[in-house]
Amino acid sequence: MKALIFTLALLGLGLWAYSFYFLITVFAISFLVFFHELGHFLAARSLGVAVNTFSIGFGDKIYTKKVGATEYAISAIPLGGYVQLKGQDDTDPKAKNYDADSYNTLKPLGRIYILLAGPFFNFILAFLLYMVLGFIGVEKLAPIIGHIAENSAAKEAGLAINDKILKINGVVIREWDDISKQVKLQKTDIKVERDGKIIDISLTPKIGEARNLFKESVSKPLIGISPNGETVRVYHTGLSSLSYALNETIDASKLIFISFEKLINGSVPLKEIGGIVQIADVTSKAAQISLSVLLVIVALISVNLGVLNLFPIPALDGGHILFNLYELIFRREVNEKIYLALTYCGWALLFTLMLLATYNDIIRLSGGAQ
Numbered sequence: 001m002k003a004l005i006f007t008l009a010l011l012g013l014g015l016w017a018y019s020f021y022f023l024i025t026v027f028a029i030s031f032l033v034f035f036h037e038l039g040h041f042l043a044a045r046s047l048g049v050a051v052n053t054f055s056i057g058f059g060d061k062i063y064t065k066k067v068g069a070t071e072y073a074i075s076a077i078p079l080g081g082y083v084q085l086k087g088q089d090d091t092d093p094k095a096k097n098y099d100a101d102s103y104n105t106l107k108p109l110g111r112i113y114i115l116l117a118g119p120f121f122n123f124i125l126a127f128l129l130y131m132v133l134g135f136i137g138v139e140k141l142a143p144i145i146g147h148i149a150e151n152s153a154a155k156e157a158g159l160a161i162n163d164k165i166l167k168i169n170g171v172v173i174r175e176w177d178d179i180s181k182q183v184k185l186q187k188t189d190i191k192v193e194r195d196g197k198i199i200d201i202s203l204t205p206k207i208g209e210a211r212n213l214f215k216e217s218v219s220k221p222l223i224g225i226s227p228n229g230e231t232v233r234v235y236h237t238g239l240s241s242l243s244y245a246l247n248e249t250i251d252a253s254k255l256i257f258i259s260f261e262k263l264i265n266g267s268v269p270l271k272e273i274g275g276i277v278q279i280a281d282v283t284s285k286a287a288q289i290s291l292s293v294l295l296v297i298v299a300l301i302s303v304n305l306g307v308l309n310l311f312p313i314p315a316l317d318g319g320h321i322l323f324n325l326y327e328l329i330f331r332r333e334v335n336e337k338i339y340l341a342l343t344y345c346g347w348a349l350l351f352t353l354m355l356l357a358t359y360n361d362i363i364r365l366s367g368g369a370q
Contacts, residue, residue, distance in 0.1 A: 018284035025283040026078050028298050029276075030056055032125070032305055033081040039121030040083045043114040050086035050101040057081055085114070090315055090343075108328040115317045115324070122306030123249060129299040130245035134236030138292050140175035142232040145225045152224020157203035159225065160194060167191040175234050176227045185221040213255075214262050252303040260311075275357025278364065314346030 014022030034056050044051055050069050055061070057075030064073045075081075082090075087102030089095045096104050103111065143165040148154045165173045168182040168190050182188075183205050190201045205221035212218050236244035262268040279301060286297040310318040319342070323334050333339075 014280065014284070018288075021284045021287040022280070024287040024294070025280050028283055028294075029279065029301075030078045030081070032122070032298065032302050035121050035125045035302070036118045036305060036309070037081050037083045039117035039119075040085075040114055043117035044083070044085050044103070047106060047110050047114065048101055049103050049106065049114065050099075051083055052086055053082070053084040055082055055084075108324040111324045112321050112328075115321050118317055119306035119309045122302045122309070123253070126252065126299040126302040126306070127245045127249045129295050129302065130248040131241045133248075133292055133295050133299070134241035134244045136292055136295075137233035137235045138296065139231050139290065140177065140234050141227045142230040143173045143176050143179060144228045144230050146228025147226040149224035149226075152208075152222070153203045153206050154224040157190075157201050159190070159192065159201060159203075159223075162228065163192040163194050163199075165190060165192050166198070175232055179223070179225075183221050183223055188223075214259075214268055216267060248299070249303060252300055253307055256304055256307045270356065271360055271363075273353070273357050273360055274364070275354060275361050277358060277361030281361075313349060314342040315350060316346065319343075319346055 014025070018025070037054065037056075041051055041054055052069070053071045053073060055073040055075050057073075057078045058080050059076040061073045061075050064071055066072075069086075085103040086099065087097035087104035096102075098104050103114070106114075145154075145159060145161055145163045145165070148159060148161060165179060167173060168179065169188060171178075171182050173179055173182070185205055185207065187202060187204050190203065192199050192201060203223065205223050207219055208222040208224070209217050210220055210222060259268065263270070263273070283294070283297050283301070286294045309316050310321075312318045312322045314320075314323075323339065327333050334342075
């Protein structure tokens with residue numbers, strides 16, 4: 001009952017802050033979790049492992065339906081979900097079952113297959129979302145010059161404001177981000193459109209200081225231009241949608257690993273860690289902008305969910321995979337006391353991170369973050 005009251009209060013607050021767009025956020029988050037758990041479910045059933053419960057949400061169950069040996073449930077707090085396999089219970093690590101249809105009777109490789117299926121489904125979902133984005137188009141900054149820095153390569157070569165960059169070294173430029181991918185410290189041939197005429201310009205970029213995604217100052221080859229703010233809708237259809245979706249999924253995964261590395265080495269402060277509140281805020285605002293922006297955010301969250309679940313933290317899929325790899329290599333299970341201690345430490349770490357993320361979210365939304 002308490003969980004249901006909490007959910008109703010959460011929905012009321014969300015609807016007050018974001019109107020019906022908050023319902024889109026709740027649906028998106030629930031669907032991402034559903035798809036993750038569906039991966040575990042299908043993998044488990046394919047190996048004959050019984051599934052006791054498949055729940056969307058946590059807390060009190062507000063709807064249940066028994067189909068075969070599995071209880072399907074919708075629980076009160078729609079910000080997560082779980083699949084409870086026979087013989088596996090993260091809330092009670094001691095509980096094990098060795099029936100023929102139990103998770104525990106599988107070989108380590110079989111268990112790893114089930115554990116990997118959840119994150120894998122998140123990557124598949126992101127890939128499919130990026131394919132859809134390719135067909136409906138994504139709003140990007142147009143490759144039109146809005147400012148030219150003094151003493152820059154662009155200034156010296158004669159580039160002008162409102163020049164539209166068409167090609168760099170023969171590579172077609174469709175949107176602004178394509179430019180930096182082609183800029184290297186070497187002679188560069190640029191084809192631009194100016195007042196309806198096509199002009200060829202050659203220049204050599206100069207090393208300059210720029211800010212990366214993490215607001216760090218980095219030295220890199222620069223032309224010395226910035227966009228004028230116009231946008232263009234970029235499409236990736238047919239076979240190109242496959243390469244686009246694959247590249248975007250890989251790039252999103254790399255970004256999460258790099259972000260984690262920056263967090264560990266201190267380049268990104270702990271106050272930048274965000275949680276479910278920030279996810280709800282960003283997703284609800286994205287829904288207000290356009291469908292394409294919403295899909296980009298949902299795809300990023302899906303990749304994030306897949307990558308984070310692979311981290312070797314006990315209580316996450318990655319932690320369980322680590323335990324099974326130990327058993328596979330050393331031909332014996334992890335000592336029970338060590339297993340329990342690491343699992344409880346994993347839960348403590350996750351709970352601490354959740355509290356920190358929620359605190360940061362509240363400070364950020366209240367305007368207290370600097």
